[in-house]
Amino acid sequence: MTAMATVTPFTPVASTIGGVLIGLAAVLLMLFNGRIAGISGIMARMVPPYRGADAVSAVAFVLGLMAAPLCYLAVTGEPVSQTVSAHAGLMAVAGLLVGFGTVYGGGCTSGHGVCGLSRLSRRSLVATAIFLAMGFATVFVVRHVIGG
């Protein structure tokens, strides 16, 4: 189903720096705007009904996200490299599951995994354990049971 497993280099230093930047963004958003930096929640705020959910700020955050790979290219001269599956059916099903699951469960990797864990939320700890476990299980089945 998915493309053949591509080996990716282990990048502890770059990944820690990336994590620190994500944390910095989450702290800024809380300190100034009083908001959790959860991407699924920000996505949900962009869709009506709005009920004072500060949709303009949500759109601005998303624009900031999308500016990032372009800024990275402009500064470093290196395009961002990624390997994305081009399997339309697989990506449609996965997108549907991710959009539905994160909003239904009130958070994603950032809202539960970063912000929630940092607030020592029990709900976020449970949510993070479940999506990690299902992620591990899914990749195991796709790569080693079906694809084995």
Add this chain to the structure above:
Amino acid sequence: MLRPALSLVAGLIFGLGLVIGGMVDPAKVQNFLDITGTFDPSLAFVMGGAVVVTFVGYRLAFRERLPLLAEQFHLPTAKELDSRIIIGPALFGIGWGLSGFCPGPAITSLPLMAKGTLIFVSAMLAGVCLARSVTQRPCAWAASRACR
């Protein structure tokens, strides 16, 4: 206009964190989830760095009585472990494993214009709307459960 401006900057920093940390590459995320195969532990360093900075930074931010640009801290109030906190993350985890994308990296990847990303994000937005119609709750409320 200060709040949207702050959101734009926070989004850009967040996105740069994802790019530098390697998380916009679904192959790298799937390799984290593939312990028995082409394992790449980088994602743990992104999460670790982000949680440490957010844990400390949130404590400093909450010393303020109010956010600097808003009238209140928007924090989730739900504490109970209901079925949504199990089902949502379980579905999300399956989609995450299938694609290697969660909401933040998928949106950040849009300008890179991979076909799979465009399909994934379209389906993800449909999933967001579906979750909201199923829960019969206004978006702002549903999202406030953990991810605002």
